[in-house]
Amino acid sequence: MQKPPTHPPDVGPVTDSERIVQALRERRYKRVRKLLARMHPAKIAALVEALGREERDALWQQVSASMEGRILPHLKAALARQLAADAAERGEPSGSVDTGDSDDSRLSVDAVNQLAAVREAVSEDRLKRVGKLLHRMHPAKVAGLLEALPPSERGVVWSMVETDRAGKVLTYLHDEIRATLARELDPDDLVAAVLPLDLDDLVDLIQQLPNDLSDLLMQATSGARREQVETLLAHPEDSAGGLMDTDFIEVRAEVRIGAVLRYLRLLDTLPSHTDQLMVMDRQGLYQGVLRLSALVTADPTWRVSEVMHTDVAGIALDMPATEVARLFQDHDLLSAPVVDADQRLVGRITVDDVVDLIREDADRALMQMAGLDDEADMFAPVLVSARRRAVWLGINLVTAFLAAWVIGRFEATLEQLVALAVLMPIVASMGGIAGSQTLTLMIRGLALGQIQKGNLRVLLQREMGTSVLNGLLWAAVIALLAVVWFGNWGLGGVLGAAILINLLCAALAGLAIPLLLQRMGIDPALAGSVVLTTVTDVIGFFAFLGLASLWLV
Amino acid sequence: MQKPPTHPPDVGPVTDSERIVQALRERRYKRVRKLLARMHPAKIAALVEALGREERDALWQQVSASMEGRILPHLKAALARQLAADAAERGEPSGSVDTGDSDDSRLSVDAVNQLAAVREAVSEDRLKRVGKLLHRMHPAKVAGLLEALPPSERGVVWSMVETDRAGKVLTYLHDEIRATLARELDPDDLVAAVLPLDLDDLVDLIQQLPNDLSDLLMQATSGARREQVETLLAHPEDSAGGLMDTDFIEVRAEVRIGAVLRYLRLLDTLPSHTDQLMVMDRQGLYQGVLRLSALVTADPTWRVSEVMHTDVAGIALDMPATEVARLFQDHDLLSAPVVDADQRLVGRITVDDVVDLIREDADRALMQMAGLDDEADMFAPVLVSARRRAVWLGINLVTAFLAAWVIGRFEATLEQLVALAVLMPIVASMGGIAGSQTLTLMIRGLALGQIQKGNLRVLLQREMGTSVLNGLLWAAVIALLAVVWFGNWGLGGVLGAAILINLLCAALAGLAIPLLLQRMGIDPALAGSVVLTTVTDVIGFFAFLGLASLWLV
Incomplete structure (x- = not known):
């Protein structure tokens, strides 16, 4: 555990000017702005004059509009004019960086243009413009933008996100990038960015950040909020307790509507996503909900119990x-x-978190099927990505060698009839496709809770029936093609028989594998398709080459 | 187009009793109940006595509790006692079928038990119990249950769903099952079930049902509602216009909060999912939203414009x-x-429809990758399923034969060194896995809008770097294993080189294929993996066998 130093330890530079120069070189612009904020305008002007052209421009990008006005008088006239002219040429009306607030984060979705605009501004080192572009974007969009940026530019853009919005941006990022960017912040900036978040966002971040950072955040949280955080952290992330927040408004069932309205008016705002109030009895037990839509249509003299929903x-x-x-x-x-x-009320779950959950689950399923981690950074360093993917390739190699071993058992047969080698991938491939259809059907059925002991036998009959029909059809087609190709009726017969056998086994495997995996506590969507391919490869090669060695050679 | 007959045309039976007997045999229980409702209790009693034991029991299951009391006096005492005793033995307190209303559709999710309980009741022909079980379930759960039932039992259970809930159940079903079950209803029942639905549900059904049924529904809709339906139908299903409904409440920006509250109290209820009112100016142009949570905390003397959200x-x-x-x-x-x-307000989109959309999209992506239709019935007749899946198998066959053709070019080489046949699936398989990783990354990146011209080059570098590293690693491992297995250094070298080549090409293909498909207007998630496998198979076999024919034989 590390204690958060108020400022990161500096060993080299001793004066603020030196620190600024070093921070500029390291592109740690947030630090530059912090250092600038505590310097006198005259001193900054002296620094600006002392710097070379390139560093001067970079520094000037970090000077806020309000400060520009105070620094310019201290500069030599020529330099002042030049800096102003540069800004004008770039189309940046001097002194407009802090106008407007996040209310103008309109629902615009021209993500393409935003990414292009930000990257262009970064490449031209026009960081003030980057800040302005970011300022107009919703935190979710900023997060999407950061993930779409190559890591080299990501750090620069991240340093231009205002601290009071950085916390919200962090909540929208995927784990790996979130951890990296959170670590790039000074510890005190991280705390300042994260602590004002809604309770459930804060808890999510503490759960998902690396241990040293979450310890830091826990230490910075105190009092009642700390207790709330600890209560929420006690529930597993993938349970109702892990999804809930504790920001809700309770009312008693016997109170009158008018009194509820008067009580609400005393509050400045309601917790975000309040569509209903929670109704309790005198013992604090949950009774039902009072929807705001019922509240506003109800007569003020009625009691809550008369308009609440108990369903x-x-x-x-x-x-x-x-x-x-x-x-x-x-x-x-x-x-x-x-x-x-x-039945004591302990929290509430809101639909926005559920939407995120559904999307993340879908995302994870897609990525898992290719052995990828959905929380990983698309632009992770090559070595990191390579190591991660190597695992999946290694697993696949074992199954591939298993198939090769089966083929190896029939080397003598292959030597006698090399056409077998030409046709054998067809058997494996058709089995794999047919099996993956059954497998996918099962995975979805299990996820929807629609496949159970009761209807499994019926499903098995259907799948086997489908397999028999498609097996017969494609066995005939493929056998015929093989006969035409190689002019060998026996070869066609063996190929057709192998296709039929493999399609039947594929349907059986597609049904059985997810059930077995589920019973073993393994996610069928993750491992199902590797296991299935192994089965269909092995059976396909074995059936084809085995039958050939019996009948043909 | 067919005109809805008030009752389905009967040709055979002429008396109601005969009609009932026929409907019982056809298991059209809804029709049985309708016929019973217009008969005199004494006549029903006569029918009950005339029937054999089995048909009598089946008929009795359709008699409502309130009618039982009026029929029993007309029956012979022995039979009346027996029917009452049967009910008691089954644990059905006579006369309790219509208690409670849908308010007790609690949020219970013991789907497993519900399915088992319903199937047990169906198998024992205890249809009254089926009705009671269904009555307690949420329409969404009923829909899930119907989809999980084998078709033979589905019709029976469907006939026990009350007409006033059947419409809502239809909205939760997948296309194929929805069409089948909608067709099983009498046309007038279908109209009665569907017309009371919310406007957006009605429009969805009209869009998704087969033409003859949706024509029927359109004809039954009239007046202002018909106009609304036609307006909504004009928008493509997958656009904001197709997602929206027109059930919203408008207020003027200059009105005072107190007046809004008084206006709302005049309404009995607000449209479902009303979390905010829409604010317009005098010209009817959209200004912003008035959240209910802002409405209830605002001072009644304030104006809407002071508390509305314009963001x-x-x-x-x-x-x-x-x-x-x-x-x-x-x-x-x-x-x-x-x-x-x-900027004129035309509708509103609610999050519940968005949640459905996200879930359905995820579902479709998963199913599409295996060439399956996510709207298809899991228990569709074998012939139907087989025909659907045959298409995907046929497409795959073309690619498999392409790979076989490549192998066939090297028959002479294979004849000289049969070990090549043993090892060649390994090359194709490793390439396929590596390629599918890049492909999946691209598909997700494109879906999230994170892959654009700007960062594509960086991504290409990363992917190629990752491929080189993994290519070198696994080429070395596999080459070594091949040398150990076959004691042939040349074979190991060729195998390693082919693996490396295939992994590099796989990464390139994984990047390029989704971009090309997208430009051609084809969903990369649908066709990507077939095209990719074709490429990695062809290149893998060609590289391995080609190098072998150059260096080894």
């Missing part, structure tokens, strides 16, 4: 996150109460 | 649905206004 049962703390997602989807929920074993 | 820009009618989904996800929206080219 939304509390979600148990330990409900798996995937079930929570399905509940939200099936019931079109915007938020839902979370209760403990005694 | 939510209107979504353009023609924004693609995937962009809408990303907007909702990035901005954590619950609902958003849709505007036309003149």
